[in-house]
Amino acid sequence: MLSRLMSGSSRSLERDFSCTVRLLDDSEYSCTLQRDAKGQYLFDLLCHHLNLLEKDYFGIRFVDPDKQRHWLEFTKSVVKQMRSQPPFTMCFRVKFYPTDPAALKEEITRYLVFLQIKRDLYHGRLLCKTSDAALLAAYILQAEIGDYDPGKHPEGYSSKFQFFPKHSEKLERKIAEIHKIELSGQTPAMSELNFLRKAQTLETYGVDPHPCKDVSGNAAFLAFTPFGFVVLQGNKRVHFIKWNEVTKMKFEGKTFYLYVSQKEEKKIVLTYFAPTPEACKHLWKCGIENQAFYKLEKSSQVRTVSSSNLFFKGSRFRYSGRVAKEVMESSAKIKRDPPEIHRAGLVPSRSCPSITHGPRLCSVPRTRRRAVHISIMEGLESLRDSAHSTPVRSASHGDAFVAHARSGRAESSERVAVIADEAYSPSDSVLPTPVAEQSLELMLLSRHSNGAPCSIEEEKEPAGGANTPEAEAETRELRALCPGVGGAGGVARAEQAMVCLQNPLRAPPAH
Numbered sequence: 001m002l003s004r005l006m007s008g009s010s011r012s013l014e015r016d017f018s019c020t021v022r023l024l025d026d027s028e029y030s031c032t033l034q035r036d037a038k039g040q041y042l043f044d045l046l047c048h049h050l051n052l053l054e055k056d057y058f059g060i061r062f063v064d065p066d067k068q069r070h071w072l073e074f075t076k077s078v079v080k081q082m083r084s085q086p087p088f089t090m091c092f093r094v095k096f097y098p099t100d101p102a103a104l105k106e107e108i109t110r111y112l113v114f115l116q117i118k119r120d121l122y123h124g125r126l127l128c129k130t131s132d133a134a135l136l137a138a139y140i141l142q143a144e145i146g147d148y149d150p151g152k153h154p155e156g157y158s159s160k161f162q163f164f165p166k167h168s169e170k171l172e173r174k175i176a177e178i179h180k181i182e183l184s185g186q187t188p189a190m191s192e193l194n195f196l197r198k199a200q201t202l203e204t205y206g207v208d209p210h211p212c213k214d215v216s217g218n219a220a221f222l223a224f225t226p227f228g229f230v231v232l233q234g235n236k237r238v239h240f241i242k243w244n245e246v247t248k249m250k251f252e253g254k255t256f257y258l259y260v261s262q263k264e265e266k267k268i269v270l271t272y273f274a275p276t277p278e279a280c281k282h283l284w285k286c287g288i289e290n291q292a293f294y295k296l297e298k299s300s301q302v303r304t305v306s307s308s309n310l311f312f313k314g315s316r317f318r319y320s321g322r323v324a325k326e327v328m329e330s331s332a333k334i335k336r337d338p339p340e341i342h343r344a345g346l347v348p349s350r351s352c353p354s355i356t357h358g359p360r361l362c363s364v365p366r367t368r369r370r371a372v373h374i375s376i377m378e379g380l381e382s383l384r385d386s387a388h389s390t391p392v393r394s395a396s397h398g399d400a401f402v403a404h405a406r407s408g409r410a411e412s413s414e415r416v417a418v419i420a421d422e423a424y425s426p427s428d429s430v431l432p433t434p435v436a437e438q439s440l441e442l443m444l445l446s447r448h449s450n451g452a453p454c455s456i457e458e459e460k461e462p463a464g465g466a467n468t469p470e471a472e473a474e475t476r477e478l479r480a481l482c483p484g485v486g487g488a489g490g491v492a493r494a495e496q497a498m499v500c501l502q503n504p505l506r507a508p509p510a511h
Contacts (some may be wrong), residue, residue, distance in 0.1 A: 017079065017086035019062065021046060024092060024115035025344035033078060040074035046092055051339040054109040056327040059095030062088065068278045071095060071286070075320045096293050097206030099324065101196040101224040103333040107189055108339050111399060112410040114143075114192040115344075117199045122164060124426035125209060127419060128202045133334050134171055137163040138178035139195035144341075150181040192406050203419040205229075210283045212272040221426065222256070222272060222283065224290035226324075229258060231270070237417045239270065243295040250307050252283040252314075253277050258287070281307070285317050292319040299323050317436070 015035045019042065020028050033042060040058065047055040060072040072081060072090065073351045082088055094116040098104055101113045118140060120126035121133075128136070140163060145153070158176040159167065183191065199205055207230065209221035214233075221232040229246060231239035241260050248259035249268075254277050258270040274280035288305050296302065299322050308314030314477055322330070 002004050017088070019078070019086070019088045019090065022089070022091045023050070024094075024119070027344070029092075035077075035079055037078055038074065039072040039076060039078055042072070042073055042078055049269045050108070050112070052112070053334055053336075054106055054327070054331050054494070055095055057096050057109070058100055059093060060090050061093050061095075062090040064278075066278065067188050067275075068276070068282060069283060071289075073320070075157060078479070096290065097226050099294070101200055102193055105334050106338065108341055110189075110196060111192060111341050111343070114195055117196065117205075117376060120204075120207075121199075122162070124165060125207055126199060126202060126204050127422070127426070128204065130171065130174075132198065132202060133164065134174040135178060135198060137161075137171075137175045138183055139191045139198070141175065141179045142183040142186050143191035143195070146188075148176075155187060203417055204232070207232070207426075208286070210274070210279070210286070210509060212274050212283075215271055216272075220272065224287055226294055229287070231272075232419065233340070234423045237419050240417070241270075243291055246291060246295075249284055249287045249291070249305075250314075252308070256280050256283055270295050281315060284315075288317055289319045289321075292323060294324050296323045297325055299326060338408070340468055 016032050016230075018030065018032055020030045022028055023046075029046060031042070031045055043055070043058075043060055046060070047053075047058075052058070061069060062072060062082070063069050066083075070081070072078065078088070079086075094113055098113060101110060101117075104110045104113065105254050117126060121136060121140075125134075134232055137158075141158060142159060144161075156172070156176075158179065159169075159172045161174070186194070205226075206225040207221075207223040207233070208238055212220050212222050214220055218233065220238075223230050223232065228240055228242040230241075241258070245260050245262055246258060247261045250257050250259075251274075254274050256272045257272060259274075260268050260270065262268070276285055284307060292302050302319050302320075302323075304318040306314055306316050375403060
């Protein structure tokens with residue numbers, strides 16, 4: 001009898017598990033959930049904790065033991081999605097970047113998006129030209145320490161903040177100059193709003209990069225943004241496909257296919273190779289969700305999608321949330337007193353140390369510091385003597401960013417654009433925080449990329465049946481990017497089927 005009671009008590013304890021979620025300000029939210037709790041329940045707890053109503057832009061990210069990132073699916077059990085034992089650690093992040101973040105209804109939502117984009121800036125996801133970088137950093141400085149005060153802010157005060165992985169003295173002086181002269185009087189909310197307006201105009205706004213290789217073996221970063229699908233190589237955006245031009249996405253093993261229908265009934269297929277089958281599946285699922293969110297008029301139009309030509313074969317996936325248009329309509333109906341915002345200024349941060357007051361890189365671990373010095377945004381150090389440095393405009397930037405500039409980029413038919421003075425290499429973006437040492441291999445790989453163009457083929461169904469991601473039994477480390485893509489035979493078959501379009505503008509080697 002006693003043993004029966006003990007076993008029953010043991011089973012009861014096993015029904016609960018602990019979970020910790022890292023928030024955007026690097027604080028943590030811990031809770032205990034029942035074993036059958038679904039992702040939606042945990043997400044609702046977080047949003048209630050944050051007093052957040054415009055919650056559809058956000059999600060919960062976790063990393064499995066093989067260092068593969070995933071978004072928590074809200075319709076499924078939390079425990080069943082994990083490949084490790086509790087307690088679980090996850091991150092609350094922006095999943096769908098607002099098309100116009102300045103138009104968000106509530107200040108609390110804008111503040112959370114501001115924190116996310118500030119992280120993007122630090123980790124190299126939001127890479128931009130020097131003048132833009134200085135202005136964005138100055139907005140952060142104004143939001144966190146307020147107006148310049150010579151009694152509190154001695155010479156070189158901006159050097160004590162870490163906005164990017166690496167700074168140059170020239171850039172720091174430019175940041176301080178803008179902060180002193182142009183932003184005086186702006187409240188934290190106003191500075192954050194202007195920061196969002198500026199960030200939204202950049203080519204890398206909303207980019208959550210997926211490292212891949214094209215058919216020629218050149219490193220590239222694929223991403224889905226509010227405006228469409230982009231491919232970044234070197235310091236250029238080599239492809240921009242609007243969402244209404246994307247007709248289908250699928251994957252087979254480590255190969256990702258994007259089917260595109262452009263003007264004059266021209267149909268093409270973009271083909272890329274992910275480092276692992278799981279990474280490719282994650283890329284595909286992100287693409288399906290982003291297209292549904294930004295393209296569809298209402299969630300009732302969402303359909304279950306198959307990764308294969310045959311519906312009963314391969315992986316199937318269905319986006320389960322609301323779409324952007326529904327979210328904006330719902331936000332317009334919000335009527336409540338603005339919730340109080342507890343800003344995280346001047347609080348030490350693990351992964352965004354712009355809000356620390358120690359020397360530069362003081363909050364970056366030694367192993368990570370070495371990687372930072374080797375690669376991430378290496379060009380910022382060279383800006384002292386860079387001929388690409390653009391002087392910051394002397395006019396006030398308070399309301400300088402008009403809406404038509406943002407919409408013009410979204411409607412632009414330009415496919416190739418220079419995104420920054422230096423090559424895009426967001427190594428910190430493809431691993432959890434803190435960054436594992438394997439990211440060094442990806443950075444070194446990116447430095448040897450020659451920015452060759454991606455591969456395009458006339459639309460056709462690929463011959464032969466490739467193994468599904470679950471059947472692939474290969475290494476999941478990031479060094480899988482280093483060998484030849486898919487083996488010699490796979491490359492040979494791909495080269496027979498595809499035509500490499502030569503880019504007239506060769507990008508500098510990626511770092």
